[in-house]
Amino acid sequence: MRNRTVITVLIAATFFLPKALWCQPPDSSVTEQVFVSPPSGLNAFDTPSDHAQSLSLEWELSPDDGGGADNVTWYRILRSESAEGEFTVIDEVPAGETEYTDRGITEGTSYYYGIVAVAPGGMSEMVGAGPAVAVQNWFSRDRANLMVIAIILVFAITYYIYLSTTGRELYIRKIAGLEAVNEAVGRATEMGRPILFVPGIQDMDNVQTVAGVAILGHIAQRTATYETQLEVPVSRSITMSVGRETVKQAYLEAGRPDLYNDDMVHYITDEQFGYVAAVDGIMVREKPAACFYLGAFFAESLILAETGNSIGAIQVAGTAMPTQLPFFVAACDYTLIGEELFAASAYLTEDKKMKGSLKGQDAGKAVAMLFVLLGVGLGTLAVITGSGAVQSAYDFILSFFSVN
Amino acid sequence: MKRTIPLVITFVVGLSLIIAMFIPHSPFHELDSQFSIFYDVIAVFAFILGGGNLLKVHFNKIQNKRRDWKYSLVTVSAFLLMLVAGLFKIGVPDGWTGDYQATGGLFKYLYDATFQPLQATMFSLLAFFVASASYRAFRAKTREATILLVAAFVILLRPTPLGYYLTFWLPEPLKFLHIPNLSTWILSVPNMAGQRAIMIGIALGIVSTSLRLILGIERSYLGSEGRG
Amino acid sequence: MANGNKTTLLDRFSNLDRRVIFLLIALAVIIPLIVNYTTYIPPSLIVQTLFDKVEDMPPGAKILISFDYGPSTVPENQPMANALVRHALEKGHRVYLMALWPTGARQSQQLIEEIIDVEYPDKVEGEDWIHLGYKAGNQGLINTLMSDVKAMYTTDIAGTAIDEFPMMDGINTLRDFDLILALGSGFPGTKEWVQFAGDPGNIPVGGGTTAVMAPLLFPYYPKQMVGLMGGLQGAAEYEAALIERYPQLSERSRIASTSMGPQVTAHLVIIAFIIVGNITFIFERRRSRKY
Amino acid sequence: MEGQPFLASPLASAIGVWIGAFMTLMIFSFLYKDNPFYKFAEHLFVGISAAYWMTVAFWTTLIPNLIARLWPSQLGGVLPSAVGNQVEWQYLIPLLLGLILLTRLVNRIAWLSRWAMAFVIGFAAGTNFTRYLQSDFVSQIHNTMVPLYEPGRTAGVTIGSIFSNLVIVGGVICAIIYFYFSKEHKGTFGRAARVGIWVLMTAFGASFGYTVMARVSLLTGRMRYLIEWASGQSW
DSSP states (O other): OOOOOOOOOOOOOOOOOOOOOOOTTTOOOSOOOOOOOOEEEEEEEEEEESSSSSSSEEEEOOOOSSSSTTOEEEEEEEHHHHHHHOEEEEEEEETTOOOEOOSSSSSSOOOEEEEEEEEEEEOOOEEEEEEEOOOOOSSOOOGGHHHHHHHHHHHHHHHHHHHHHOOOOOOOOHHHHHHHHHHHHHHHHHTOOOEEEEEOOOOOOHHHHHHHHHHHHHHHHHHHHTTTTEEEESSOHHHHHHHHHHHHHHHTTOOOOOOOOOOEEEEOOOOOOHHHHHHHHHHHOOOOOOEEEEOOOTHHHHHHHHHHHHHTEEEEEOOOOOOTHHHHHHSEEEEEETHHHHHHHHHHHTTTHHHHHHHHHHHHHHHHHHHHHHHHHHHHHHHHHOOOHHHHHHHHHHHHHHOO | TTTHHHHHHHHHHHHHHHHHHHHHHHHHHHHHHHHHHHHHHHHHHHHHHHHHHHHHHHHHHHHHHOTTTTHHHHHHHHHHHHHHHHHHHTOOOOGGGSSSTTTTSSSHHEEEIHHHHHHHHHHHHHHHHHHHHHHHHHOOOOOHHHHHHHHHHHHHHHHHHHHHHHHTOGGGGGGSSSHHHHHHHHHHHHHHHHHHHHHHHHHHHHHHHHHHHHSSSHHHHHHHTTTT | OOOHHHHHHHHHHTOOOHHHHHHHHHOOOOHHHTTTTOOOOOEEEEHHHHHHHHHHSSOOOOOEEEOOOOGHHHHHHHHHHHHHHHHHHHHEEEEEEEEHHHHHHHHHHHHHHHIIHHHHHTOTTTEEEEEEEEEOHHHHHHHHHHOOOOOOOOBBBTBBBBBGGGGGGTTTSGGOOOEEEEEESSSSSSSHHIIIIIIIHOOOOEEEEOOOTHHHGGTTTTTTSSSEHHHHHHHHHHHHHHHHHGGGGTTTSOOOHHHHHHHHHHHHHHHHHHHHHHHHHHHHHHHHOOO | SSSSOOGSHHHHHHHHHHHHHHHHHHHHGGOOOOOOOOOOOHHHHHHHHHHHHHHHHIIIIIIIIOOOOOOOGGGGTGGGGGGTTTOOOGGGGHHHHHHHHHGGGGGGGGGHHHHHHHHHHHHHHHHHHHHHHIIIHHHHHHHHHSSSOOOOTTTTTTHHHHHHHHHHHHHHHHHHHHHSSSSOHHHHHHHHHHHHHHHHHHHHHHHHHHHHHHHHHHHHHHHHHHHHHHHHOOO
């Protein structure tokens, strides 16, 4: 997985081009001679870790930038498709910069670059470099840290899944909202009223919806056993298809396929508020004894929960939308907060492998806490001691968790 | 067969998308965007399923004269009217090549006259519901509820003159308790800490659930093998 | 007897029909809109110091105002800009308008057309105010302006050579301004002005940001920023301070304040309900303990 | 094509304002109680919006992303810009998966539709895995790794800023501990988890309070619309 190296040729030769090419400031006198030293060491090369989208330039500052006459205001960057061809200005960067990324290029074409230092009233000679060709790279080096972190997490989770199959009993703490699920189904049965399940308003391409539908499977088993009416209005038709498969399967497993019918899971509309208007209507007219909101929610969360509350239903909510959690927590009887939603199906199914994956998630949390403490500790220590070694350790750990 | 092939599809699609993240070379580079388009196209076919289901449910109601069946007539006719207006670009000044949402077209008109106000009004109901939820939920019943109450209360005071007059007299060393300062602190310190922890937890939950899906451990969505 | 009455009142509150809440919220929004109620929101310290900074400089001070936002945040940012420009011109300062966002220049142009041309026709372009326009470069532009303003701004937005404007005399670097006011809603914005101009050049920087951004900037006050308006509320507070000092503006300068009217009443209604709810709860608990 | 079309005329727009105002009032009537007006508006909204999104999907996805890639030459009358496009055969895959999804309508082969669902689920798992790992897991850890004490960078009382940093770091750790599933919440661990709940409750209360302003703005917007209608300003 090594990058294909790009031949980078440094052209030491300097191009003397007519000054007119560089659009003189309108009122500067041409006769006045201003001496600015050019930057040096211009290097043009394929930007690593990208899809042939750009070329990179590097140079060393002009001696008059930050020193010498200290009169450089910016650098002008020029480009051409042949060494002798006409160079056109592509951009300007402020003095003090030593890097530039050119994104206006085509894959496979050779480009030559030039750079000049500009001072008030004049500019330096041009320094050139090239040719450089943009190619597609095979490995994203700037994401290597992410890969390491992904591997650690994947390893932790699969390791505990494996461990769970070897017969080790894993402890999982109680999750209040989930204990309430069975209670709510029981109450609806007693009262002879239906149960409403809302799997959020997102499609199956959101993992939250997948988690919600998995819990729906569990609830459907209960309603099949108790012969309680179940109503699942959805706002996406793929969710409807998956929901039907899940509920049908649950009724089959509970031995009551006769009670299942496709209309339990029905589509309303993809429109967020149209869906809410209809679900509110269902609530006030059918008065379900229990309402479940498990999936991805947006602003409609509180409209649903307040209407559900007004009809006196037991309400259990769960979402991984941080913006909507406050409303569910305030208006529902039980709320699965964020990660608890994803833990729910593991908890409810009592499946060993699923429990193993929860343990793996906890290992991920331990990693997170460890690095937070390590980072904070090193950072603080670096400030207090002023030690270069600690500082570089801190910088390393920071860059390990940077995503640029 | 009925479950194996789907499991293989999920495995291959999921895994290749994860790998693609680290390979900027074709064909992996385009995988994410290509699959997104694939997904969008599948979703369009799903609309046929959804629209068909909507019509079926309401036709059933009308046929059996079930409760509120007359309102089902409203849904069905609104649906068909809007669909015809949009698919046939009725009234669009430039005809078939014009924009289906062009001004002057029936589709745009119906959108402006009905869809838009209905949507905005449903959304604005939230102003009432935040009030009723606050009245009920923000009570000092337990220690947790009290914390919830106090944090919300301080932030709610912030944009009112009350928030200023209650605490503006505080002496300099206690100025940090002045409501505008205190609310800023709550928002940018404990609130941020809570949000971060939630986000880290959610990310782990999603990573783990995705992995369970890819490995086929979580498969309730697939329904039954059907034994026949 | 008395006890019986008290119980019914308590019952009424503990089983309060939520439609009462709905009605009061509706009234809390409608009435301020109809009577055009503007509330006086006492300026918080962070806004008051910003106002004082502009107010306490001797007339003729050079103030650079950067418009670093687009149409989507106009409801929050534009009232800030209006209030600041009115204040500066009332006080007799010189105002330099520029933008780090291409969309920002359109907003400053709108301000010139709606505020300066209409309300301050006697103020002279080039002597009292100038519109420099947008230049690309983000924080790099700030960097360059630190060493040479006229190298970047060779002309004003209309293309007139910069040296023809008397108010540009003596403006060579950002350090020649007495105050920089940055109105931002993202990157680049107020934060970059602090980091690339305020801190390295020791130039006073103030300004305003959207409510979402504000918490990220509060830590810069008071050392690195002279003051900050956060969101619509910050703008309303500045308007309040402005009207108090210049009552002649009370008719014109109240965009933010009118939008805040329904906000304040609705918030107060919700606060009142929370208090009533808790009092009810305390009495309920006392009653249940009694029996 | 003489004059402007009726639906763009001032009269039509005035009628539109009246319809919109009635729709607004019908929805608000739900706050009092369920009633025929709300039922009408609700059923109308469902029909209109379902067809709206279907139409949008048809013109923005099906035509440009599927038909224009497979049969561009057929689109002369609708999307002339697509006519010269190269045919991209890989788009037969979503076409096939889409058609497979429709097998749900035929009971005997309905199980085939699972292939399309499996694709969607795989897509969900793959994209969510990387996105959440990157922007929620890794970058939130990154943002929390700040020195407790930063001379010169943080303003105000230094003790105050150290305290704030401690609250952030401690808050994040305790709240993460609350989410721990495989260890019983008792002893020191349990106390930390309890602090974690308090941090979460503070965050929930604060976000709730902060959102009220945005919600009231929405209602203000609706009320302005009604006032302008009632006073005749908007028609």
